[in-house]
Amino acid sequence: MQLKNFSISCKINGRTYEENIAPDRTLIEFLRGLGFLSVKQGCDTSNCGLCTVWLDGTPVLSCSMLAARANGRAITTIEGVQEEATAFAGFMAAQGADQCGFCSPGLVMNILAMERELDDPTPEDIKHYLAGNLCRCTGYASQMRAIEAYLAAKTAKTAAATTAAPAAPAEGGA
Amino acid sequence: MRHVNQGIPKLDAKALITGRPAYTDDLAPANCLVVKVLRSPHAFAKINAIDTAAAEQLPGVACVITHRDVPRHRFTMAGQSFPEPSPYDRLILDRLVRYVGDPVAIVAAETERQADRALKAIKVDYEVLEPVFDPAKALDHPSIIHPEADYHVNHDIGNDPNRNLCASGEFCAGDLAAAFAAADVTVDQTYETRANNQAMMETFRTFCYMDHSERLTIVSATQIPFHVRSITARALGIPKQKIRVIKPRIGAGFGAKQTLVSELFPALVTLKTGKPSKMVFSRKESFTASTSRHAMRIRVRLAADRAGNVLGIHMDTLSNTGAYGEHGPTTVGLSGHKTMPLYNKAKAIKFTYKVAYTNTMSAGAFRGYGATQGTFALESAMNELAEKLNMDPLDLRLKNLVAQGEVMPGYYGEKLNSCTLADCIRRGKEMIGWDANHPCRQISKTKVRAVGAAITMQGSGIPNIDTASVEIRLQDDGFYTLMIGAADMGTGCDTILAQMAAEVLCCDMDRIIVSQVDTDHSPYDTGSYASSTTFVTGTSVIKAGKALIEKMITMAAGTLKADPGDLEFNGTAIFAGSPDGKKAITVEALARKLAVGNGACLSATATHSSPVSPPPFMAGFANIELDLETGKVVVKDYVGIVDCGTPINPNLARVQAEGGIVQGIGMALYEDITYNSAGKMMNSSFMQYKIPSRKDIGDIRVAFESSYEPSGPFGAKSIGEVVINTPAPAIANAIANACGVRLRHLPMTAEDVVMGLHARER
Numbered sequence: 021m022q023l024k025n026f027s028i029s030c031k032i033n034g035r036t037y038e039e040n041i042a043p044d045r046t047l048i049e050f051l052r053g054l055g056f057l058s059v060k061q062g063c064d065t066s067n068c069g070l071c072t073v074w075l076d077g078t079p080v081l082s083c084s085m086l087a088a089r090a091n092g093r094a095i096t097t098i099e100g101v102q103e104e105a106t107a108f109a110g111f112m113a114a115q116g117a118d119q120c121g122f123c124s125p126g127l128v129m130n131i132l133a134m135e136r137e138l139d140d141p142t143p144e145d146i147k148h149y150l151a152g153n154l155c156r157c158t159g160y161a162s163q164m165r166a167i168e169a170y171l172a173a174k175t176a177k178t179a180a181a182t183t184a185a186p187a188a189p190a191e192g193g194a
Numbered sequence: 195m196r197h198v199n200q201g202i203p204k205l206d207a208k209a210l211i212t213g214r215p216a217y218t219d220d221l222a223p224a225n226c227l228v229v230k231v232l233r234s235p236h237a238f239a240k241i242n243a244i245d246t247a248a249a250e251q252l253p254g255v256a257c258v259i260t261h262r263d264v265p266r267h268r269f270t271m272a273g274q275s276f277p278e279p280s281p282y283d284r285l286i287l288d289r290l291v292r293y294v295g296d297p298v299a300i301v302a303a304e305t306e307r308q309a310d311r312a313l314k315a316i317k318v319d320y321e322v323l324e325p326v327f328d329p330a331k332a333l334d335h336p337s338i339i340h341p342e343a344d345y346h347v348n349h350d351i352g353n354d355p356n357r358n359l360c361a362s363g364e365f366c367a368g369d370l371a372a373a374f375a376a377a378d379v380t381v382d383q384t385y386e387t388r389a390n391n392q393a394m395m396e397t398f399r400t401f402c403y404m405d406h407s408e409r410l411t412i413v414s415a416t417q418i419p420f421h422v423r424s425i426t427a428r429a430l431g432i433p434k435q436k437i438r439v440i441k442p443r444i445g446a447g448f449g450a451k452q453t454l455v456s457e458l459f460p461a462l463v464t465l466k467t468g469k470p471s472k473m474v475f476s477r478k479e480s481f482t483a484s485t486s487r488h489a490m491r492i493r494v495r496l497a498a499d500r501a502g503n504v505l506g507i508h509m510d511t512l513s514n515t516g517a518y519g520e521h522g523p524t525t526v527g528l529s530g531h532k533t534m535p536l537y538n539k540a541k542a543i544k545f546t547y548k549v550a551y552t553n554t555m556s557a558g559a560f561r562g563y564g565a566t567q568g569t570f571a572l573e574s575a576m577n578e579l580a581e582k583l584n585m586d587p588l589d590l591r592l593k594n595l596v597a598q599g600e601v602m603p604g605y606y607g608e609k610l611n612s613c614t615l616a617d618c619i620r621r622g623k624e625m626i627g628w629d630a631n632h633p634c635r636q637i638s639k640t641k642v643r644a645v646g647a648a649i650t651m652q653g654s655g656i657p658n659i660d661t662a663s664v665e666i667r668l669q670d671d672g673f674y675t676l677m678i679g680a681a682d683m684g685t686g687c688d689t690i691l692a693q694m695a696a697e698v699l700c701c702d703m704d705r706i707i708v709s710q711v712d713t714d715h716s717p718y719d720t721g722s723y724a725s726s727t728t729f730v731t732g733t734s735v736i737k738a739g740k741a742l743i744e745k746m747i748t749m750a751a752g753t754l755k756a757d758p759g760d761l762e763f764n765g766t767a768i769f770a771g772s773p774d775g776k777k778a779i780t781v782e783a784l785a786r787k788l789a790v791g792n793g794a795c796l797s798a799t800a801t802h803s804s805p806v807s808p809p810p811f812m813a814g815f816a817n818i819e820l821d822l823e824t825g826k827v828v829v830k831d832y833v834g835i836v837d838c839g840t841p842i843n844p845n846l847a848r849v850q851a852e853g854g855i856v857q858g859i860g861m862a863l864y865e866d867i868t869y870n871s872a873g874k875m876m877n878s879s880f881m882q883y884k885i886p887s888r889k890d891i892g893d894i895r896v897a898f899e900s901s902y903e904p905s906g907p908f909g910a911k912s913i914g915e916v917v918i919n920t921p922a923p924a925i926a927n928a929i930a931n932a933c934g935v936r937l938r939h940l941p942m943t944a945e946d947v948v949m950g951l952h953a954r955e956r
Contacts, residue, residue, distance in 0.1 A: 042307075044307075057213075057215035057220040058212075058213025058214070058215070059213075060217075060395075060396075060445075062395045062396070062397075062477065062880075063477040063879060063880045064476060064477055064478075064879075065477070065879045065880055065881045067879070067880035067881055068395065068880055070395060097213070098212060098213035099213060102212060105211065105212040105213065106208065106212055108211070109207060109208045109211035109212050110208075112207065112211050113203035113204060113207035113208065113211070114201075114203060114845075115845060115849070116201065116203070116204065116686065116843070116845035116846040116848070116849045117849060118204055118206075118207045118210055118211050119446070119684040119685070119686070119849060119853065120210075120394070120395065120396070120443075120444065120445045120446035120683060120684025121206065121207075121210025121211060121216075121443065121445070121684060122210075122217065122394075122395040122396045122445030122446065122684070123395045123445075124210055124211045124212075124213070125211075125212075125213035128211060128212075128213075147888045147889050148889065150888060151887050151888060151889045152887075153888075154395065154880065154885060154887060155395070155888075156392075156393050156394055156395055156446060156448070156853075156857065156885060157394075157395075157446050157684055157849070157853045158849050158852060158853045158856075159849075159852035159853040159854070159855055159856030159857070159886075159891065159894055160852075160856065160888040160891055161849075161852045161856075161891075161893075161894045162845075162848070162849045162852060163888075164888070
């Protein structure tokens with residue numbers, strides 16, 4: 021028996037999509053079908069992390085989620101965070117940590133999510149957060165150097181901004 | 195040097211990290227037929243009948259192909275230069291299926307779901323035959339895996355398919371019997387390595403279409419575009435000129451993509467239907483229907499005198515090539531020839547080998563290519579010899595080490611012109627804190643820290659076979675197009691070859707464009723395998739760059755009315771005396787001038803093939819923590835010291851080494867393709883087949899002790915493969931140092947350690 025197609029509506033990278041989909045369509049199939057080709061699949065058992073996208077800002081594995089569940093939700097792929105991804109890419113490239121690059125978009129999405137979620141993570145925190153992102157090329161060491169340099173540069177930038185501009189009066193905060 | 199030996203970012207870094215579509219499946223047309231393959235559930239069976247009628251009637255199904263419909267030209271899928279050393283033992287679909295996963299039928303449909311339904315509708319009547327899985331039992335077993343009359347070999351590889359013998363051979367130098375007769379101490383042990391999966395993140399995938407001139411275009415994730423063209427031509431029975439192969443960015447290979455895996459199925463579909471088609475392997479399919487590392491059983495006999503001089507080495511390898519002979523006859527050779535020469539002081543060496551067919555998935559190429567297996571065996575045996583001699587294993591190695599200037603009988607009689615292996619050992623010894631940690635330190639009641647070491651070598655390309663052509667074109671604004679046929683699979687070869695071109699042409703990196711590999715446009719290259727690209731293709735880049743400079747000078751001489759002998763080239767201009775003087779023309783001006791009415795757009799082509807394959811070397815040191823209660827081993831620190839000659843790009847070379855070490859740790863501790871008693875692979879997902887995650891890995895520290903290889907580009911040798919070889923024997927050595935348990939098989943699991951401890955207690 022075949023179930024009927026149905027419509028879903030969701031936001032992808034800020035734009036609303038109304039689509040008619042098959043009920044067994046996975047989120048990754050849905051996204052790649054719409055041309056979000058950054059989203060890669062390395063397995064189908066939720067082990068590799070390559071297909072990571074954000075669902076309402078939280079990383080999810082798009083190979084293991086039905087597209088139907090995205091109905092009414094907001095999805096972000098790396099196409100939607102190009103500025104941040106490009107900033108991080110510079111640190112990866114400086115280490116030669118990109119190698120084949122196939123796992124990069126999923127890794128970057130998780131790193132950017134980690135940055136939002138964790139304050140001042142230790143190397144162990146970083147490894148733990150990113151444990152689900154496999155990479156077969158690099159042995160992870162260069163990625164770690166890139167992530168630490170990226171986070172350090174961000175911290176330095178924030179510190180510089182704080183020093184340069186006098187802090188707003190506490191009571192004036194929103 | 196401005197560009198060489200600099201850590202320049204990869205040319206494709208930004209695009210790939212930010213997710214730009216660049217890989218095979220990103221580029222496939224939306225209207226491709228989806229190709230799927232029905233696979234054998236039996237390890238050995240004859241197909242009596244296939245009923246495809248129901249499948250063909252299903253909606254969306256474009257074609258169903260069985261063994262009745264495929265060309266009858268046997269071939270090998272191994273990407274090797276013609277005439278290939280691997281036997282021609284395959285058809286695209288055969289009546290005899292030889293492992294669980296062997297293709298039985300090909301289906302093409304408009305959607306994936308339709309193709310899946312069609313697969314289910316095919317009815318196959320099998321006559322199940324008795325399979326054999328153990329390579330030792332397979333030899334002379336009553337079940338003959340390749341009984342076909344049209345089985346063919348191109349070379350004398352010591353082959354007898356009626357015995358399930360894919361290849362065999364023998365090599366010796368010196369008087370081994372005398373060496374053993376004179377020995378004070380001997381070692382005689384057998385070591386076993388397992389089949390491993392390359393597990394690159396991008397699975398196998400290919401799409402095909404017929405172009406405007408009725409030629410078959412194959413876009414594929416491959417390391418070997420030109421071999422894909424020739425193997426496809428043979429398998430499909432069409433002329434090579436009817437085929438074009440394009441390699442986009444690929445999500446790594448590690449040797450897996452040195453064999454045709456996904457190419458032939460869509461190629462045949464497109465040829466039959468005239469429609470574009472694509473095939474994307476699932477991860478399960480990638481595990482169960484590709485090629486693995488050859489599992490090997492290696493007996494090592496060592497003879498030494500009391501002072502620790504190695505007198506004789508005998509290695510005897512039994513390799514399991516599985517159902518087909520892809521890379522079978524060649525990988526086995528490296529288990530002896532790229533290990534024993536490390537101890538070139540030995541007076542006698544002997545290497546004997548057999549390669550058996552079995553009913554497991556075909557083995558194939560995987561980084562290290564037999565040298566990895568041999569290194570585990572020989573280096574483990576050397577560590578056992580050190581123990582018997584009561585000698586530090588590093589001292590034992592330094593005493594017997596091959597040295598620069600020596601001729602190596604075990605390494606095809608080549609002379610070693612660059613080697614800093616002794617320095618690698620000394621530096622690593624210091625970095626790992628050998629003296630303080632050897633053999634072990636008890637850090638708590640239940641935990642021990644211990645160190646272990648191993649050394650290794652590989653090659654740089656296949657001598658007298660690997661061939662690389664390079665063309666450099668001067669374009670009309672004075673920039674250059676670097677045309678290569680070598681396949682960047684994430685390693686960064688496009689970048690390092692551009693670095694070499696920029697160095698020769700004295701220009702900025704952004705003036706070099708590297709074109710993607712396309713057999714219609716790219717100059718011939720055997721492909722990226724056997725650690726050949728930096729060494730072989732790199733040399734061609736230098737030759738082509740120099741030739742182009744000569745041509746630019748000649749053309750400038752005509753324009754400037756000068757004698758070419760008086761002219762100089764500095765990257766931006768060609769001049770006599772001063773680049774700002776009267777007799778000067780910029781490269782840009784020259785290029786523009788040549789593009790208008792001169793009939794002389796410049797390009798230079800060069801080809802290189804090396805008579806030698808200079809070995810890179812590495813010393814690896816593991817510092818492990820071993821839990822005496824659970825047997826769990828954690829690699830806390832791994833130090834790798836590499837002699838790859840001049841590292842063309844130290845950043846990329848370092849990442850190659852780090853990645854290889856971690857892949858080697860996976861091989862040492864977890865990775866093991868296992869089959870059940872019926873020959874079905876039991877770990878065909880990342881859930882069951884564990885590869886190292888970032889939480890499994892401690893510190894990885896890499897340093898270079900660079901020699902200068904006179905036959906290499908800018909003194910470079912290879913890096914890609916040598917880096918995977920040391921972890922298994924170094925960790926085995928550390929485990930023995932930690933708790934006295936000597937594990938002679940891979941992977942070395944917690945269970946093995948605990949069982950070993952119990953056995954010692956008894």
